[in-house]
Amino acid sequence: xxxxxxxxxxxxxxxxNNIFFYFIFxxxxxxxxxxxxxxxxxxxxxxxxxxxxxxxxxxxxxxxYFTVGFAxxxxxxxxxxxxxxxxxxxxxxxxxxxxxxxxxxxxAILQVISFVPFMEYMSKLFSSDFETEIxxxxxxxxxxxxxPGIVKMFAFxxxxxYLMSFGLLNFLNLDTDDKRKLKRLNKIxxxxxxxxxxxxxxxxxxxxxxxxxxxxxxxKDYKKIFKLFIIIVLTFFLxxxxxSKRLEGFGFVNLVLLYFKVGIVNFQLMIDTCTEHTYGFSTxxxxxxxxxxxFHLPSPDFAADNLxxxxxxxxxxxxAFQDFGYFYFITFYIVGMILYSIDISARRHNIYSSATxxxxxYGIISFVVIPAIRGIDFxxxxxxxxxxMNRFTHVINPRVSYSIRPI
Numbered sequence: 001x002x003x004x005x006x007x008x009x010x011x012x013x014x015x016x017n018n019i020f021f022y023f024i025f026x027x028x029x030x031x032x033x034x035x036x037x038x039x040x041x042x043x044x045x046x047x048x049x050x051x052x053x054x055x056x057x058x059x060x061x062x063x064x065y066f067t068v069g070f071a072x073x074x075x076x077x078x079x080x081x082x083x084x085x086x087x088x089x090x091x092x093x094x095x096x097x098x099x100x101x102x103x104x105x106x107x108a109i110l111q112v113i114s115f116v117p118f119m120e121y122m123s124k125l126f127s128s129d130f131e132t133e134i135x136x137x138x139x140x141x142x143x144x145x146x147x148p149g150i151v152k153m154f155a156f157x158x159x160x161x162y163l164m165s166f167g168l169l170n171f172l173n174l175d176t177d178d179k180r181k182l183k184r185l186n187k188i189x190x191x192x193x194x195x196x197x198x199x200x201x202x203x204x205x206x207x208x209x210x211x212x213x214x215x216x217x218x219x220k221d222y223k224k225i226f227k228l229f230i231i232i233v234l235t236f237f238l239x240x241x242x243x244s245k246r247l248e249g250f251g252f253v254n255l256v257l258l259y260f261k262v263g264i265v266n267f268q269l270m271i272d273t274c275t276e277h278t279y280g281f282s283t284x285x286x287x288x289x290x291x292x293x294x295f296h297l298p299s300p301d302f303a304a305d306n307l308x309x310x311x312x313x314x315x316x317x318x319x320a321f322q323d324f325g326y327f328y329f330i331t332f333y334i335v336g337m338i339l340y341s342i343d344i345s346a347r348r349h350n351i352y353s354s355a356t357x358x359x360x361x362y363g364i365i366s367f368v369v370i371p372a373i374r375g376i377d378f379x380x381x382x383x384x385x386x387x388x389m390n391r392f393t394h395v396i397n398p399r400v401s402y403s404i405r406p407i
Contacts, residue, residue: 064336093392104157158192160381208362316367
């Protein structure tokens with residue numbers, strides 16, 4: 001009886017341990033900020049309408065997610081094929097992956113030490129006289145002295161390789177040799193990612209690593225849960241350190257709450273003042289600005305005349321409203337459909353969904369702050385595993401087994 005309860009509990013946890021649940025949970029946490037107060041943001045702004053539209057967005061994501069499942073059920077597709085393929089990775093796959101980690105880590109360091117000597121930067125990072133302007137130096141565009149954007153996006157290669165290897169290890173059936181090599185690649189990519197974080201002061205990268213480990217911990221039911229606990233503690237302290245450097249007097253938790261609060265307030269101001277829509281260029285088409293600029297092509301010119309408080313930062317719902325006005329909910333419906341598709345295909349051992357699963361999760365969870373999909377860096381990180389899978393893997397035993405899909 002006790003064993004059956006343990007098995008049922010684990011199965012219940014696995015049902016919740018999916019990309020859809022993580023998205024809904026993160027979006028729901030956002031609602032708690034309605035009650036959060038900070039002297040940096042006035043309480044005079046009534047955010048009731050912003051909160052209501054946020055809830056409607058969550059609701060349409062749920063509809064989109066279950067629409068796909070119900071549609072397949074109505075077509076009688078109860079028995080679904082599960083790929084029982086065993087993949088092998090060529091040596092060139094590992095060579096390219098390690099080269100990308102080295103290039104990405106080097107780029108992240110060069111972007112900063114072009115302005116501050118390496119030892120001076122490290123000294124200031126762990127001292128009280130750290131200057132927050134160094135974050136601005138890391139993000140400096142090419143026309144102001146920074147590295148070209150096409151070069152800077154390689155700084156996301158270590159994170160991309162780390163999340164890719166994590167997905168492959170978590171979802172695919174691998175032989176012993178490839179599993180050993182992927183674990184080694186995963187550790188080296190994590191080291192490169194950590195170095196990148198120290199120079200970019202990027203919280204989203206930390207969040208991506210933490211989420212991947214949390215997911216794997218629940219999925220595999222770690223016997224040594226202490227390992228996962230140590231990772232979470234170290235990640236929290238690193239995030240807290242970087243938060244105190246980026247905004248004096250604010251730890252990680254307070255900084256997250258502050259950004260959530262300013263996001264919902266700025267969303268309300270967006271609703272009240274938005275007079276011109278951007279038709280995708282605030283969300284999914286935002287990276288096109290960089291591409292058009294790189295090729296010296298004309299780009300749309302949208303006047304940014306909406307009001308904001310403390311910081312002009314917006315989050316996904318606000319950007320979606322800026323794009324499509326009150327039809328913003330359609331984007332949430334599409335997001336729900338995409339989440340269902342990638343979650344199901346990854347659990348059926350599709351190699352492409354497995355390699356990009358945690359990268360998509362990182363992009364989706366970033367919707368509570370400035371969404372990662374607005375940057376070409378995210379699309380580079382997403383495309384990289386797809387190219388590596390397509391060019392440098394092959395199937396050993398192309399078989400397909402069948403299993404009843406859980407409802």
